[in-house]
Amino acid sequence: MQYDVIIVGGGAVGLATALQLTNQNPSLKVVLLEKESVVANHQTGNNSNVIHSGVYYKPGSLKATNCIRGYTMLIDFCRKHNVPFDLCGKVIVATSESELPFLNTIMERGQLNGLQNLKKLTQGQLKEYEPHVAGIAGVHVPQTGIVDYRVVAEKYAEVFQKQGGEIKLGEKVIDVQLGKDSVVVVTQKASYTGKIMVNCAGLYSDKIAALTRRDLNIKIIPFRGEYYKLKKEKEYLVKTLIYPVPDPNFPFLGVHFTTMVGGGVECGPNAVLAFKREGYKKSDINLAELGESLAWPGFRKVASKYWRTGMGEMYRSFSKAAFTKALQKLMPEIQEDDLIEGGAGVRAQACDREGGLVDDFLILEDKQVINVCNAPSPAATSSLSIGETVANLVMKRF
Ligand SMILES: Cc1cc2nc3c(=O)[nH]c(=O)nc-3n(C[C@H](O)[C@H](O)[C@H](O)COP(=O)(O)OP(=O)(O)OC[C@H]3O[C@@H](n4cnc5c(N)ncnc54)[C@H](O)[C@@H]3O)c2cc1C
Numbered sequence: 427m428q429y430d431v432i433i434v435g436g437g438a439v440g441l442a443t444a445l446q447l448t449n450q451n452p453s454l455k456v457v458l459l460e461k462e463s464v465v466a467n468h469q470t471g472n473n474s475n476v477i478h479s480g481v482y483y484k485p486g487s488l489k490a491t492n493c494i495r496g497y498t499m500l501i502d503f504c505r506k507h508n509v510p511f512d513l514c515g516k517v518i519v520a521t522s523e524s525e526l527p528f529l530n531t532i533m534e535r536g537q538l539n540g541l542q543n544l545k546k547l548t549q550g551q552l553k554e555y556e557p558h559v560a561g562i563a564g565v566h567v568p569q570t571g572i573v574d575y576r577v578v579a580e581k582y583a584e585v586f587q588k589q590g591g592e593i594k595l596g597e598k599v600i601d602v603q604l605g606k607d608s609v610v611v612v613t614q615k616a617s618y619t620g621k622i623m624v625n626c627a628g629l630y631s632d633k634i635a636a637l638t639r640r641d642l643n644i645k646i647i648p649f650r651g652e653y654y655k656l657k658k659e660k661e662y663l664v665k666t667l668i669y670p671v672p673d674p675n676f677p678f679l680g681v682h683f684t685t686m687v688g689g690g691v692e693c694g695p696n697a698v699l700a701f702k703r704e705g706y707k708k709s710d711i712n713l714a715e716l717g718e719s720l721a722w723p724g725f726r727k728v729a730s731k732y733w734r735t736g737m738g739e740m741y742r743s744f745s746k747a748a749f750t751k752a753l754q755k756l757m758p759e760i761q762e763d764d765l766i767e768g769g770a771g772v773r774a775q776a777c778d779r780e781g782g783l784v785d786d787f788l789i790l791e792d793k794q795v796i797n798v799c800n801a802p803s804p805a806a807t808s809s810l811s812i813g814e815t816v817a818n819l820v821m822k823r824f
Pocket of ligand 1: 650770
């Protein structure tokens with residue numbers, strides 16, 4: 427089977443790349459290989475479903491530029507294809523004096539990133555947006571929205587196929603062989619020959635990259651995020667989205683309240699080391715994958731530096747009372763009984779050998795292979811922009 431471009435991974439990033447390639451070059455022969463029987467079954471289908479505005483990210487970083495461009499592209503796409511979304515806005519809430527400096531940094535970053543109408547909020551003004559929140563100050567971000575990324579990804583897939591692209595489901599990639607001017611991608615069922623391969627395998631992107639890059643300096647460490655849902659009778663407590671001030675040492679945003687586009691309110695996610703890359707339950711364990719995380723020198727450095735935070739997250743994972751306590755910081759009225767167990771998602775977070783959790787998106791290029799090796803949040807929001815960037819890198823090779 428001969429193709430111009432072979433994409434591995436049917437999440438938001440792989441599908442958006444496929445879509446952008448066929449948007450730009452309708453005659454290109456593109457195939458996307460996905461190991462599951464449906465698209466968007468991992469990070470893209472199990473996340474907070476927030477359309478991020480770009481307020482948090484360091485100006486000039488790939489996260490900032492792709493989030494802001496991707497935001498506009500995503501909204502245009504949703505409008506054009508009738509995908510429901512809601513630009514409901516959000517508040518970021520400081521609950522102690524020590525959080526105020528980073529709240530100010532977030533406000534400055536948002537302004538430098540070009541966000542309009544960001545508003546600093548006093549305690550009283552916070553209550554006007556979210557009457558049940560307890561904070562000493564906040565920032566209102568009007569651009570933030572909500573959507574269902576599974577629906578978005580399914581629509582990417584539909585349009586890509588209408589434009590002549592092929593999606594092969596149930597095709598797990600197990601090997602990649604480089605030829606002089608070609609690449610052979612081997613799955614459990616077949617072999618596909620192409621000119622270029624793009625790796626968008628999310629939680630397994632390091633594994634696919636390592637098939638052609640012996641010197642890979644990163645490992646994907648899986649962090650599970652667990653959610654609770656608010657009982658229907660308590661949904662009135664949350665009007666839009668309520669976020670804490672994140673810990674600047676970590677790439678996660680902290681447990682938050684999120685209204686859903688189809689109704690209901692989610693609370694979470696926390697961030698605990700997953701004992702299996704696609705381990706959505708606490709009991710899921712894969713000894714080989716866990717052993718690999720623990721043996722990675724970079725992860726050991728992260729764990730020894732931040733063990734206290736890690737233990738706290740782990741405790742919150744097992745104790746509903748502790749999870750409730752974290753939420754009560756933002757909203758004291760919430761009680762344990764108000765929370766119903768929800769789903770979970772697993773983040774693919776790249777960690778380098780030296781002990782850095784890679785903060786920015788990371789794309790590694792070779793002649794015949796482009797690896798998207800770190801695409802954590804806000805990569806769903808940014809997917810059409812990342813997809814366009816990768817499509818441009820591909821087209822430079824033709
Ligand atoms: C808990 C949580 C909350 C988040 N909240 C948000 C949010 O609110 N807003 C936001 O913008 N982002 C959010 N994110 C981040 C966002 O979900 C991801 O950045 C984005 O979905 C990444 O897309 P992807 O295509 O790279 O990965 P994925 O969606 O994981 O897709 C990768 C695909 O590759 C396939 N694959 C893997 N290995 C192989 C193989 N060997 N052969 C074939 N196929 C393979 C997988 O089956 C999978 O379908 C969140 C993530 C999590 C986990």
